[in-house]
Amino acid sequence: MCKRIFIVMFLFVSICLVFAQAEKYKETVPAEVLKLYHQDIINGSRPKIVTITQPMILSLVNRPQLGGDVYNFDFDMRDLSSTEKNILLGWIKNGQKILLWGDIDIWKYAPLFSDKLKIAGKTDLEVLLSAHPVNNNVKNILFKGKSNSYVYLSQYPLGTEIIAYVKEDVIAGRVPYGKGSIYFVGLGEHWDLGKDKDIWTLNFYHWMLGLNVPGKVETLF
Numbered sequence: 001m002c003k004r005i006f007i008v009m010f011l012f013v014s015i016c017l018v019f020a021q022a023e024k025y026k027e028t029v030p031a032e033v034l035k036l037y038h039q040d041i042i043n044g045s046r047p048k049i050v051t052i053t054q055p056m057i058l059s060l061v062n063r064p065q066l067g068g069d070v071y072n073f074d075f076d077m078r079d080l081s082s083t084e085k086n087i088l089l090g091w092i093k094n095g096q097k098i099l100l101w102g103d104i105d106i107w108k109y110a111p112l113f114s115d116k117l118k119i120a121g122k123t124d125l126e127v128l129l130s131a132h133p134v135n136n137n138v139k140n141i142l143f144k145g146k147s148n149s150y151v152y153l154s155q156y157p158l159g160t161e162i163i164a165y166v167k168e169d170v171i172a173g174r175v176p177y178g179k180g181s182i183y184f185v186g187l188g189e190h191w192d193l194g195k196d197k198d199i200w201t202l203n204f205y206h207w208m209l210g211l212n213v214p215g216k217v218e219t220l221f
Contacts, residue, residue, distance in 0.1 A: 029199055049068060050068030098181070116177060132163045
């Protein structure tokens with residue numbers, strides 16, 4: 001009896017979460033576009049992001065699979081030993097996806113991949129969007145603005161996917177790293193003001209997870 005009650009409560013909470021997430025996007029994503037996205041992304045259950053801390057690094061040798069769709073970091077680069085760094089980089093090269101979301105993450109952790117990329121930063125850039133699926137149905141996203149700051153890749157390897165850029169520098173995209181990938185988004189401080197930032201983010205998650213990104217749709221607003 002208790003088990004049945006628990007299951008019913010779990011289903012009820014799950015349904016409520018789905019509706020809550022749908023309501024979250026109601027004002028920013030046209031209904032005809034929203035219905036095209038995967039429900040796991042709409043309800044927030046994916047992508048599953050697992051955070052790698054320093055005490056976890058040595059265990060990656062014997063336990064490389066931690067159940068994440070993608071991984072991010074929470075450690076001080078200066079505290080890593082050479083052994084820990086080599087283990088972490090080898091683990092990523094074996095096929096893991098790393099997400100550096102926002103300028104703080106990129107400044108902190110991009111130096112880990114200094115053999116492949118270099119970073120820089122600047123304010124008030126005019127950033128352009130490439131012809132990439134992540135930019136489908138995106139018309140007014142705030143990638144520029146007075147006092148807006150960005151961090152970008154000034155050097156990157158062949159095969160880098162470019163989503164947003166300024167001249168030859170890349171603001172958002174994917175860097176191949178062995179069999180793994182480094183997904184990065186150098187968001188400016190006014191990112192949350194972008195009208196289409198929710199559409200762009202949903203598109204980004206679909207692409208990062210290898211799911212189909214909805215194609216261009218004629219919308220009512």
